[in-house]
Structure formats: C-alpha cells, structure tokens
Amino acid sequence: MLLEIGLEEIPAHVVTPSVQQLAQRVKEFFKAQRLDFGQLQVYSTPRRLAVKVLDLADKQPDIEEEVKGPAKKIAQQADGSWSKAAVGFTRGQKMTPDDIYFKELKGTEYVYVKKFIAGKTAAAILPELKSVVAAMNFPTMMRWGSNDFKYIRPIRWITALLDQQVIDFKLLNITTGRQTQGHRFLGHAIELAAASDYPQALETVYVIADAAKRKELIKQQIAQLAQQHQWDIVVEPDLLEEVNNLVEYPTVFAGSFADKYLAIPDEVLITSMRDHQRFFYVRDQQGKLLPYFVSVRNGNQKSLNNVIAGNEKVLTARLEDAAFFYQEDQKLSIAQYVAKLDHVMFHDKIGTMAEKMQRVGYLSHALAGEIGLSATEQKDLSRAAAIYKFDLVTGMVGEFAELQGVMGEKYALLQGETPAVATAIREHYLPTEAGGKLPATKVGAILAIADKLDSITDFFAADMLPSGSNDPYALRRQAAGIIRICLAFDWPLAIKPLLELVAKTAQQQPALYQKIQPAHVNEAAEFMMDRMRKQLETQQNAFDIINAVTAQPLNSFTTIAQAAEILETHRHDADFKQTIEAAGRVLRLTRKADLPDKQPVQPDLFENPTEKQLNQAVTAAKTTGTLEDLYQQLRNLRAPIEAYFDKTMVMSPDQKLQQNRLAQLQQLAGLFQSFGDLTAINVK
Structure with missing residues (x-):
C-alpha cells in the first residue's frame, strides 16, 4: 500500500517529524482496524510525505465473540417466555432469542450469545485513511482558498494505491489517484502502475524520495569535494538534516569568497555561512578557515556555474556588512x-x-x-x-x-x-x-x-x-x-x-x-x-527516590544528586527495606513533634538500655565524610533503632520523658537530612 501527501514546500525543520507522525498514525490506524502488516517504509521531501506498507493483510481476521446480556431472571418471564429485555438485547446484537444460551457468573445465570463478525477486506477499509491525512497536526498551520481546513501547507495531490488499485477518497477538492509529481523544475507528473513502483519511479523524474538515500548522496558528494581539494569540510549533523530536507535532487557544489574577509573573526564568517546561508564551511588540514563554502543545489549540474555565482554574490554582500560592522564597532570604547x-x-x-x-x-x-x-x-x-x-x-x-x-x-x-x-x-x-x-x-x-x-x-x-x-x-x-x-x-x-x-x-x-x-x-x-x-x-532515577531527595531545598544540588545515586545503588540491597523503614519511623515521629531546634538530650532520663545504646550510636556517628559513609552509618543504626522502638514508648504520658525521647530522635533525624525525606521511598 502507498499513501503520499503532496504539498507546497514544507519548512525543513518540520519534514522529518511530520513523516514520522504520519507513519505512527498509519500504524495506529491499522491496529485499530485489525489489519496486520509487515514493514512500513517512510519517504519525505520538501513537497511530499509518504508511507509504503509491505505485506498488508488482504482482510481483517474473522472474530467470534461472546456477548453477555441481562440476568436470566430478567430475561425470562414466569412462563418461560422471553422478556422485552432479552428481545431487545438480541436485536441489538443483530440476532434472535433462539441464539441465547445461559452461563453462570459468580452464582448468577446470565444471558449470552455468540456473535460472529466477518472481517472486512483491506480495500473496503483503506478509504478511511482520509481521517489519518486530515488528523495530522503541525507546529504551524495555515488555511488556503475558502476552506476552514488547516494544514502545514496547501495539499496539492494525494496518491493512494493498494497494489494496482486506487484507494478512493476525497479531501477538500482533491481526489486520490495514481498520479504523483516529479521535481518542480526538472520533472513532470507521472502515473504509478502499482504501489510497488514507488519510490523508484520518482527517480526518473529527479526526485529522491528516500531521505536517508538523499542524505547519503550529499555526504558522498561532499567527501569527493574534500578529497579533491584536500579540504576539511565541517558537516554538522543538524545542518545536514536541514539541507537534506530542502532538496529533492541534491547536487553539491563549492563556492568561494575574497581572502580579505578572513580578517573577520571565524565565528562571524561561520555564522554567515552556516546559520544564514545554510552553507558548510571549509578548513585546511591544520584547522584554519579557508575562503570557500560548500552548498547543495536542489537540481542537477545544468548551469551550475550560475548557481555558484549567485550564492557567492549573496554571501559576499553579507560578509561586506560584517566587515563594515567589525570596523565600526572598534571605534567606540567598552x-x-x-x-x-x-x-x-x-x-x-x-x-x-x-x-x-x-x-x-x-x-x-x-x-x-x-x-x-x-x-x-x-x-x-x-x-x-x-x-x-x-x-x-x-x-x-x-x-x-x-x-x-x-x-x-x-x-x-x-x-x-x-x-x-x-x-x-x-x-x-x-x-x-x-x-x-x-x-x-x-x-x-x-x-x-x-x-x-x-x-x-x-x-x-x-x-x-x-x-x-x-x-x-x-x-x-x-x-x-x-x-x-x-x-x-x-x-x-x-x-x-x-x-x-x-x-x-x-x-x-x-x-x-x-x-x-x-x-x-x-x-x-x-x-x-x-x-x-x-x-x-x-539520570534514570526512580520517581520515589527523586521525591525523597528533593524534599529538602536546603541541600545543595550536588548533595541531592549524590543522595539519589547512593539510594539507587543500594536499592536492591537485602537490608535496604529495613534500613529505610527504621529511618522512616524516626522521621515520622519527629515531624509531628513541636520541639525547638537542637534541644539537648538528657541521659539521666533514660529508662532502659536501648535508649543509652541508641544515644551512644548517634553520638559516635560522624556528620562529616561522604554521603556513602553517611548511608553506611544509617545502615548500622538500623539495629539500635529497631531495639529502641521495641523497648521504648516514645509518646510517654510523662511529658519530661516524652520530650527527651523526641529530642533524641530529632538528633538522630538530623543525620538523615542529607538524604531528604526517606519516608517518600516506596519499600513495600
């Protein structure tokens, strides 16, 4: 199958994403229509977006599906005759009550029918591709003629073929057919006998529809020029992509400018050539900028000298402006x-x-x-x-x-x-x-x-x-x-x-x-x-870890990034779950406490050995060192934290004991703050 949308010239930066969008929409169309296919090939130039689909199924597969209706007690009346609900259900499925059978579902019997749906042929389905063409969206849209319809550029033709057969549909005043257009100046309209003739037939009328092939031709011609002149032609990928989407039949050529302009900073010359004229700039083998440029013509070799002269004239005018500004700017002080x-x-x-x-x-x-x-x-x-x-x-x-x-x-x-x-x-x-x-x-x-x-x-x-x-x-x-x-x-x-x-x-x-x-x-x-x-x-961090480490805006960017890396590294450790849960219990309790910062802990109020042991462990912990060191200390604190909670009631009725225990936990929580909010990590 072939679908080609012919247009007025599309902006270069829109061509590639647009043909990718078309391919995706066609794939989704086939999936929705239950049509299997093999390979999908894309083609694009400034004047066309096209997809060719290989091994497209002749028809949809037939399907037999079981459709559930009302409960048996609703479907049948007391005398065993069918109720209006049953009759209406079968009519809606284009069947009769004779097709009904019963099945039990969770203790209740329901009406069911088996429905056979014959698959439609591809030929019957493909005219709906009109919706795919019409649904395309673009960064900028325009209207033309008296239509309200909007598109990237006016549509001039639509070629749609299933093997040798035209896929018939109409969009605005354009009816699909087998005719496509060659190069605007070198080619002419041609008719495709079959979808399989695309894109080879277009090459006879000076259109290389395969963007990858066109790009490779440009690269080969540039390489030949570089070898011929011993140049280093700087081919930047973004510029190559843009130039490739400006032409249908590429011919590479070289031009030159006067040596005197080399006195202007290289950046000015490169900007004039690359950004303003879409030229590739040239250096010698030592990296020095040379007074030459390389460009790509949308056409063949005919009258190429005139094209070179025209491009040189345009560039010279721009460089003359640059030289003037460069001299004038130096007349004033900073x-x-x-x-x-x-x-x-x-x-x-x-x-x-x-x-x-x-x-x-x-x-x-x-x-x-x-x-x-x-x-x-x-x-x-x-x-x-x-x-x-x-x-x-x-x-x-x-x-x-x-x-x-x-x-x-x-x-x-x-x-x-x-x-x-x-x-x-x-x-x-x-x-x-x-x-x-x-x-x-x-x-x-x-x-x-x-x-x-x-x-x-x-x-x-x-x-x-x-x-x-x-x-x-x-x-x-x-x-x-x-x-x-x-x-x-x-x-x-x-x-x-x-x-x-x-x-x-x-x-x-x-x-x-x-x-x-x-x-x-x-x-x-x-x-x-x-x-x-x-x-x-x-950096491929999990969302819960991201939420945890970014919960503390007082932490430095470096600390936040390192904390995420360490937590991700240890996430699959055997004791990670228990370590985070222990820290989480501490953080949740201290979050509810209304304590002044750094309230001192009073060891004389300890009532059991686990309080003393936890206090010693926290006192021994170092707040210096790397975050990895801190994580290992957090890991080592897990056992004393768990023992502490087993033996200690933090929210004691005795306010002095309660405040002292919360102060102890607050001191402990301070060790964790470099990791943000560990309670945000999902360890279930």
Missing part, C-alpha cells in the same frame, strides 16, 4: 557601549539592561564569597559583571544576534581586557540549550549563575511565569543551567540559600529590586526544584 545600556530595556516590566547588570554585579560578589574565589578571580568577576552585556549595542550583534557574547569576548580582548574577563563575557550565556556546553572557567560559571538567577527572580517578581509548554523567556532552561553548572563544578550551592541571597541583596539595594517579595522567592524555589527533579529523571 565604557561608551556600557553607557548606552541605560537606554536599552531588559523588559519593560522589569527595567533596563544597565540595572540588570548592577543586580548581577551584587549577586556575583555574594556568590564569589560563597564559593571562595581567589583575589584575582574576584577582580576579574567584578570587571566582567560590570561590562558583560556591552556587545548587545554593537553593530555586529545588531546584525548577527547569534553572536552575542562571542563578539563581547572578541571586542573585550581587542580593548585590552584580561582573557578571564573576555571568556566570562562569552560563557555567561552557557548553556544555550538543553544538554549544551557549560562554562569552563569559575569566573564565567559564577557570572552565568548570577545572570540566570537574576532573570528567574525578575520574571517571577513581574508575574511572568512559565505555564504549560509556554516559556517565552527560557526560564526553565536557565534554571536547568544553574543546576548543571553547580553539579559540574561541585559547588555547595542550594536552591533556598541561593534565593535567600537574592532576597538579602534586594533588601540592601531596594532601588534595583522594587518588586521582589518573599512569596516570589518561594515560588521560584519550587520552580527550580522542579528543574532539579527533571535533571534527576534524565
């Missing part, structure tokens, strides 16, 4: 750019970019104290925080927004800033995507944390919180970035103390923090802890 930030809004509900930089400066200084930077590192951090957004008002970043931070580093070095300051300016944006590269330097990492923390609290204070999939200010990514940086550097930073640091800074600098209230800090804390949970999910 101080002059920083002064311009007084007039650049970070957000109209929050304030200017200059005010944000001031807030980040205070936060950076406070974080440096928490981390313990050297005097030189603190000096570099202070300078970086004072200027780190200056490149936003340069001409280059105005033209190439992707280069913010990168140009800040370049211009900072040109104007004599230390390498540490320049690097921090670039690194404060990292990570720029989920799982992306992190800052490599301490100065850059602290600046990145301070900048992201400020953004989160700013937007929470302005009541601009992420909701559902809507996160226009990338606050989830920024929270995840803070967590990943802290984990990478093994810094003892925790959610609640971090946000309390913001609140403390807000009290000291009220003019810069006019809107932040304690409620915002609490909301932001829960938001960031949710990101910590997501981080732990990516």
Whole structure:
C-alpha cells in the first residue's frame, strides 16, 4: 500500500517529524482496524510525505465473540417466555432469542450469545485513511482558498494505491489517484502502475524520495569535494538534516569568497555561512578557515556555474556588512557601549539592561564569597559583571544576534581586557540549550549563575511565569543551567540559600529590586526544584527516590544528586527495606513533634538500655565524610533503632520523658537530612 501527501514546500525543520507522525498514525490506524502488516517504509521531501506498507493483510481476521446480556431472571418471564429485555438485547446484537444460551457468573445465570463478525477486506477499509491525512497536526498551520481546513501547507495531490488499485477518497477538492509529481523544475507528473513502483519511479523524474538515500548522496558528494581539494569540510549533523530536507535532487557544489574577509573573526564568517546561508564551511588540514563554502543545489549540474555565482554574490554582500560592522564597532570604547545600556530595556516590566547588570554585579560578589574565589578571580568577576552585556549595542550583534557574547569576548580582548574577563563575557550565556556546553572557567560559571538567577527572580517578581509548554523567556532552561553548572563544578550551592541571597541583596539595594517579595522567592524555589527533579529523571532515577531527595531545598544540588545515586545503588540491597523503614519511623515521629531546634538530650532520663545504646550510636556517628559513609552509618543504626522502638514508648504520658525521647530522635533525624525525606521511598 502507498499513501503520499503532496504539498507546497514544507519548512525543513518540520519534514522529518511530520513523516514520522504520519507513519505512527498509519500504524495506529491499522491496529485499530485489525489489519496486520509487515514493514512500513517512510519517504519525505520538501513537497511530499509518504508511507509504503509491505505485506498488508488482504482482510481483517474473522472474530467470534461472546456477548453477555441481562440476568436470566430478567430475561425470562414466569412462563418461560422471553422478556422485552432479552428481545431487545438480541436485536441489538443483530440476532434472535433462539441464539441465547445461559452461563453462570459468580452464582448468577446470565444471558449470552455468540456473535460472529466477518472481517472486512483491506480495500473496503483503506478509504478511511482520509481521517489519518486530515488528523495530522503541525507546529504551524495555515488555511488556503475558502476552506476552514488547516494544514502545514496547501495539499496539492494525494496518491493512494493498494497494489494496482486506487484507494478512493476525497479531501477538500482533491481526489486520490495514481498520479504523483516529479521535481518542480526538472520533472513532470507521472502515473504509478502499482504501489510497488514507488519510490523508484520518482527517480526518473529527479526526485529522491528516500531521505536517508538523499542524505547519503550529499555526504558522498561532499567527501569527493574534500578529497579533491584536500579540504576539511565541517558537516554538522543538524545542518545536514536541514539541507537534506530542502532538496529533492541534491547536487553539491563549492563556492568561494575574497581572502580579505578572513580578517573577520571565524565565528562571524561561520555564522554567515552556516546559520544564514545554510552553507558548510571549509578548513585546511591544520584547522584554519579557508575562503570557500560548500552548498547543495536542489537540481542537477545544468548551469551550475550560475548557481555558484549567485550564492557567492549573496554571501559576499553579507560578509561586506560584517566587515563594515567589525570596523565600526572598534571605534567606540567598552565604557561608551556600557553607557548606552541605560537606554536599552531588559523588559519593560522589569527595567533596563544597565540595572540588570548592577543586580548581577551584587549577586556575583555574594556568590564569589560563597564559593571562595581567589583575589584575582574576584577582580576579574567584578570587571566582567560590570561590562558583560556591552556587545548587545554593537553593530555586529545588531546584525548577527547569534553572536552575542562571542563578539563581547572578541571586542573585550581587542580593548585590552584580561582573557578571564573576555571568556566570562562569552560563557555567561552557557548553556544555550538543553544538554549544551557549560562554562569552563569559575569566573564565567559564577557570572552565568548570577545572570540566570537574576532573570528567574525578575520574571517571577513581574508575574511572568512559565505555564504549560509556554516559556517565552527560557526560564526553565536557565534554571536547568544553574543546576548543571553547580553539579559540574561541585559547588555547595542550594536552591533556598541561593534565593535567600537574592532576597538579602534586594533588601540592601531596594532601588534595583522594587518588586521582589518573599512569596516570589518561594515560588521560584519550587520552580527550580522542579528543574532539579527533571535533571534527576534524565539520570534514570526512580520517581520515589527523586521525591525523597528533593524534599529538602536546603541541600545543595550536588548533595541531592549524590543522595539519589547512593539510594539507587543500594536499592536492591537485602537490608535496604529495613534500613529505610527504621529511618522512616524516626522521621515520622519527629515531624509531628513541636520541639525547638537542637534541644539537648538528657541521659539521666533514660529508662532502659536501648535508649543509652541508641544515644551512644548517634553520638559516635560522624556528620562529616561522604554521603556513602553517611548511608553506611544509617545502615548500622538500623539495629539500635529497631531495639529502641521495641523497648521504648516514645509518646510517654510523662511529658519530661516524652520530650527527651523526641529530642533524641530529632538528633538522630538530623543525620538523615542529607538524604531528604526517606519516608517518600516506596519499600513495600
């Protein structure tokens, strides 16, 4: 069976997920219709989404099912005749009362009939594929003509065949047929004699419908060019995927640009080629950027020189702009750019970019104290925080927004800033995507944390919180970035103390923090802890362990991650259940107690040896060492805890004894707090 949806050109980034969606919907359709099939092959180009199904069953299997009706006492009247309920039941099953038999179920007899359903043929079922085509959804949708129907792009044809037979249905004004379209400029319409002719028939009209084959052709042609010229052509997977989804018949070619543009930083040249023109850039064998580019034409070799010349002209115009901005930007000092930030809004509900930089400066200084930077590192951090957004008002970043931070580093070095300051300016944006590269330097990492923390609290204070999939200010990514940086550097930073640091800074600098209230800090804390949970999910931790270790926002990100790892490691130990249950009894009792922190334990009030033994064990336990050491101590405490509860009534009527015993358990519970809330772990 073949189903091909012909469209106007689809955006490249939508092609692959769309054909995967179509394949999934077709599989679900066959499953719902009880039609067995063998292999399902997918095909896609910018103008078509297609699936070909091999070994499709001729028909549904016949089924015989037993259908239960009313109870016998309801189905039969006193004289043995059938009641209206029985007659209505059989009529509904398209049968008669003569087909009824009785079966007992849990002591009661019920009416049953055996119903035979003949399987429909595939040919009779497949016209319902119309619902599959119509149900497709896309990130952006459009209407065309006078229809209310919405799709990614206008549908121009639908090819649907079962072997040699057309699968007949109509969507809007388009009737299915055996005709498909070749390449827009090189090909023409063709008719397929059978579904099995696809996709080979399309190759005769310059369409390579198999995306994997098309991609391999591009890679082979690039490899030939590289070998011919001794080039290192940088083929990034994401760019290759995008280019592959822009063409139906790929022809790789190389172009060039003037050597003079190599004076511009490599990042600018690469951005112009890769991000703006979808070109692959070229290096020599030593890694030096060369004045060449490689691109892919949607067509054959005919008039290829004209195509090369046109692409060179477009790239040269862009590089000429870049060269102009690069020279002009160097005419102003960093101080002059920083002064311009007084007039650049970070957000109209929050304030200017200059005010944000001031807030980040205070936060950076406070974080440096928490981390313990050297005097030189603190000096570099202070300078970086004072200027780190200056490149936003340069001409280059105005033209190439992707280069913010990168140009800040370049211009900072040109104007004599230390390498540490320049690097921090670039690194404060990292990570720029989920799982992306992190800052490599301490100065850059602290600046990145301070900048992201400020953004989160700013937007929470302005009541601009992420909701559902809507996160226009990338606050989830920024929270995840803070967590990943802290984990990478093994810094003892925790959610609640971090946000309390913001609140403390807000009290000291009220003019810069006019809107932040304690409620915002609490909301932001829960938001960031949710990101910590997501981080732990990516590391394949069980949900109950995640809930346990994230219950204590005073614990550092590193402690939380290590606690989850240790609990997962020991989960299948023979004594894990008993260890967690013993700790859980302690935690549940102390949670209900209304005691001042660190109330002293009075040994003279002990009434039995188990109290003394537990007290000695807790006193001997060390709160220093690794979390693994702490878990082993928790494990060793299990026996004295169990003996204690066997012999001791904690909630004694004697208030002095009760308070002393709760104080003893509270002291014990303090040893467990690095693991969060162990009662959340399911050990049943």
